[in-house]
Amino acid sequence: xxxxxxxxxxxxxxxxxxxxxxxxxxxxxxxxxxxxxxDIRPSEKLxxxxxxxxxxxxxxxxxSTGRIPEEILEILREHPEEAVDYLRQRFSRxxxxxxxxxx
Numbered sequence: 001x002x003x004x005x006x007x008x009x010x011x012x013x014x015x016x017x018x019x020x021x022x023x024x025x026x027x028x029x030x031x032x033x034x035x036x037x038x039d040i041r042p043s044e045k046l047x048x049x050x051x052x053x054x055x056x057x058x059x060x061x062x063x064s065t066g067r068i069p070e071e072i073l074e075i076l077r078e079h080p081e082e083a084v085d086y087l088r089q090r091f092s093r094x095x096x097x098x099x100x101x102x103x
Contacts, residue, residue, distance in 0.1 A: 003047070003064040004036045010054040011036075025049055041065055 011021050018036070022029040027046065034040045042050075047065060051058035059069040068076075076083050 001064060002038060003042060003061065004038045006056075006061060006064055007032070007050060008036045010050070010056060014054065025053060 011018065018032050019029045022032050025032070025046065026049070031040075035042055042065060044062065044065075044067065047062050047067075048058050050056070051061045059072070062069055
């Protein structure tokens with residue numbers, strides 16, 4: 001699920017209108033509308049603000065924007081082969097033919 005969908009779900013579940021939520025997050029309601037409609041991508045700072053506001057997992061919300069949390073990137077950098085192998089085994093994704101040829 002993408003950030004805009006999650007944001008809209010959190011907002012509506014809390015019974016908040018877009019014009020009510022925007023000032024609490026320090027943005028305009030038109031900006032929130034663009035986020036919910038996937039017209040723009042939020043900054044990491046805003047993602048963390050939204051996570052705090054709704055008590056939502058910040059890393060999951062960050063990943064919904066296509067970004068990877070720094071802690072995860074560090075693991076991938078330090079242990080690339082083990083991390084990729086684990087993820088493939090855990091989630092049953094076969095290696096692509098390119099990856100098999102390189103290996």
